[in-house]
Amino acid sequence: MRTAFITELIRLAEVDEKIFLVVADLGFSVVEPFAEKFPDRYLNVGIAEQNMAGLAAGLAMEGYSVFIYSIGNFPTLRCMEQIRYDICYHNLPVRIVAVGGGYAYASLGPSHHATEELGMLRIIPNLIVSAPADPYEAAAVTRLMSRHSGPCYIRLGKAGEPVISRVEQPAELRVGQILPIVTREGATAVFSTGSMLKYVTDFLNENGIQASVYSFPFVKPMDKEVLTELFNRYRTIITIEEHQRNGGFGSAILELLHDAIEAGTLIKEPTIKRIAINDTFYSKAGSQDYLRSIAGLTLNLDLFKTEDL
Amino acid sequence: MDAKSTTYLAGEIRKTALSMVYEAKSSHIGGAFSMADILAVLYEDVLHVDPSEPKMVDRDRLLLSKGHACSALYAVLGLKGFFPMESLASYGQDGSSFLTHISHYIPGVEISAGSLGHGLPIACGLALAAKRKARPWTTFCLMSDGELDEGSNWESFLLAPQLGLDNLVVIIDYNKIQSLGFVKDVIDLEPLIQKFEAFKWEVFTIDGHEIQEIYTTLSSAKAARNGVPKVVIAHTVKGKGVDFMENKLLWHYKSPNATEYQQALGQLD
Numbered sequence: 340m341r342t343a344f345i346t347e348l349i350r351l352a353e354v355d356e357k358i359f360l361v362v363a364d365l366g367f368s369v370v371e372p373f374a375e376k377f378p379d380r381y382l383n384v385g386i387a388e389q390n391m392a393g394l395a396a397g398l399a400m401e402g403y404s405v406f407i408y409s410i411g412n413f414p415t416l417r418c419m420e421q422i423r424y425d426i427c428y429h430n431l432p433v434r435i436v437a438v439g440g441g442y443a444y445a446s447l448g449p450s451h452h453a454t455e456e457l458g459m460l461r462i463i464p465n466l467i468v469s470a471p472a473d474p475y476e477a478a479a480v481t482r483l484m485s486r487h488s489g490p491c492y493i494r495l496g497k498a499g500e501p502v503i504s505r506v507e508q509p510a511e512l513r514v515g516q517i518l519p520i521v522t523r524e525g526a527t528a529v530f531s532t533g534s535m536l537k538y539v540t541d542f543l544n545e546n547g548i549q550a551s552v553y554s555f556p557f558v559k560p561m562d563k564e565v566l567t568e569l570f571n572r573y574r575t576i577i578t579i580e581e582h583q584r585n586g587g588f589g590s591a592i593l594e595l596l597h598d599a600i601e602a603g604t605l606i607k608e609p610t611i612k613r614i615a616i617n618d619t620f621y622s623k624a625g626s627q628d629y630l631r632s633i634a635g636l637t638l639n640l641d642l643f644k645t646e647d648l
Numbered sequence: 649m650d651a652k653s654t655t656y657l658a659g660e661i662r663k664t665a666l667s668m669v670y671e672a673k674s675s676h677i678g679g680a681f682s683m684a685d686i687l688a689v690l691y692e693d694v695l696h697v698d699p700s701e702p703k704m705v706d707r708d709r710l711l712l713s714k715g716h717a718c719s720a721l722y723a724v725l726g727l728k729g730f731f732p733m734e735s736l737a738s739y740g741q742d743g744s745s746f747l748t749h750i751s752h753y754i755p756g757v758e759i760s761a762g763s764l765g766h767g768l769p770i771a772c773g774l775a776l777a778a779k780r781k782a783r784p785w786t787t788f789c790l791m792s793d794g795e796l797d798e799g800s801n802w803e804s805f806l807l808a809p810q811l812g813l814d815n816l817v818v819i820i821d822y823n824k825i826q827s828l829g830f831v832k833d834v835i836d837l838e839p840l841i842q843k844f845e846a847f848k849w850e851v852f853t854i855d856g857h858e859i860q861e862i863y864t865t866l867s868s869a870k871a872a873r874n875g876v877p878k879v880v881i882a883h884t885v886k887g888k889g890v891d892f893m894e895n896k897l898l899w900h901y902k903s904p905n906a907t908e909y910q911q912a913l914g915q916l917d
Binding site: 393 | 758775778
């Protein structure tokens with residue numbers, strides 16, 4: 340995903356002279372081609388994320404479309420107030436990009452587990468919060484957000500993820516778009532955000548489960564009309580995210596379900612089952628898959644209806 | 649530079665800010681008074697700004713990082729004609745855009761600030777943008793002394809010399825009092841000159857109430873494009889201009905009652 344991001348950013352910067360990349364001393368073997376090609380629109384501020392976010396706000400005030408880039412929690416939690424106040428309150432075109440969403444840096448421990456930021460960021464006004472699933476979504480979100488007049492957050496996975504095959508692959512995305520990956524006859528749909536998508540599609544394919552899958556590259560906002568349609572279509576919806584259960588993607592789905600109930604737009608109410616991290620830090624070394632498994636970020640056959648199997 | 653008219657402006661800033669704070673029953677008059685002379689010099693003689701065109705591309709940018717002292721900045725902007733003076737009557741009132749921490753929704757105000765330690769990183773962005781775009785403006789950042797406790801500032805103090813931001817002028821309103829006491833008792837900033845010199849800034853020290861000295865220093869700091877950012881340590885008195893407010897922690901918080909308001913106004917006249 341990070342390769343898709345930087346490749347797309349370089350392509351965009353060739354035609355859009357406003358694009359400016361700021362890093363906080365991370366991005367080895369990723370950002371160098373951008374820095375070499377556009378030295379006047381690149382800056383390494385050093386290991387100083389608060390300064391990176393504030394300085395980016397200043398650049399954006401002067402007309403730049405700024406991307407700030409770092410890993411894990413550093414460009415988000417470390418400078419949360421600068422994001423809220425300098426960037427989002429002033430409603431500036433700063434795109435906050437974090438590589439290593441979820442347990443991508445599994446063995447490095449909780450300092451590097453980006454598992455709370457979606458919840459923290461999605462309650463900030465003006466901020467679009469995105470978590471692409473694969474290189475295709477990462478490039479499309481980068482392209483879309485580079486033209487956005489306000490701030491956004493882009494949570495990337497790591498490098499080397501495959502592009503997920505899908506029923507539709509629109510050339511351009513809309514903000515809030517929900518993407519069908521596979522639609523099947525069963526009564527259950529899995530809603531996935533971020534890089535959990537590959538695991539989900541693999542699990543369903545390997546077990547021959549007749550459930551549908553939708554990818555949510557945006558945790559905020561979401562296309563409410565499409566979402567309401569999906570609420571009406573499926574009896575069970577399983578949400579899955581590499582994030583804490585409190586306040587994350589599944590919580591956002593529950594909130595929007597409740598809003599739909601309140602608005603009277605639901606014909607029937609689906610059961611929502613949330614797969615997320617259960618309010619816990621994990622201090623074990625291991626691969627990303629291992630961390631996901633001990634954190635319970637897995638599907639099992641019991642989650643599905645008999646007609647799905 | 650006409651010291652008499654600048655001194656007069658400083659007095660008007662103090663009287664206007666005092667009335668705003670009195671009517672709104674708001675705080676922070678002490679920190680507004682300590683920087684009033686600096687603001688008067690900036691707007692009378694130093695900043696390249698146009699009240700009829702607040703967003704003029706090559707204007708000088710002044711960022712008030714100590715946003716709690718906004719009454720004085722609103723006052724000088726009103727006095728200079730960025731908006732009608734009458735609108736200041738709404739300061740802090742229901743529905744007013746004149747928040748009691750500085751708001752960028754007011755013409756002439758570059759950024760909102762309230763949480764401390766935010767102005768300087770943004771100022772670095774503005775100064776860097778001028779460099780990269782080869783534009784002539786100077787970015788000024790007016791900060792408090794207590795604010796220097798915030799670590800975010802020191803990230804910027806490290807970076808600005810590295811970037812050669814000689815179009816950036818930081819002014820420290822060193823009134824020696826912060827929220828819970830004297831600066832020297834909370835976190836002593838001294839030796840402050842040596843700290844900034846060690847960080848590779850060009851350092852100026854002035855009496856922040858001497859109009860001519862403020863002017864001479866800010867003008868030369870603005871003019872010198874020598875590859876080095878500038879910091880002006882302005883020694884000031886919190887509550888300057890009203891004897892019972894001067895150097896008193898209380899006036900970081902207190903809003904004057906009717907008697908105090910009349911007494912203060914009398915002294916400022």
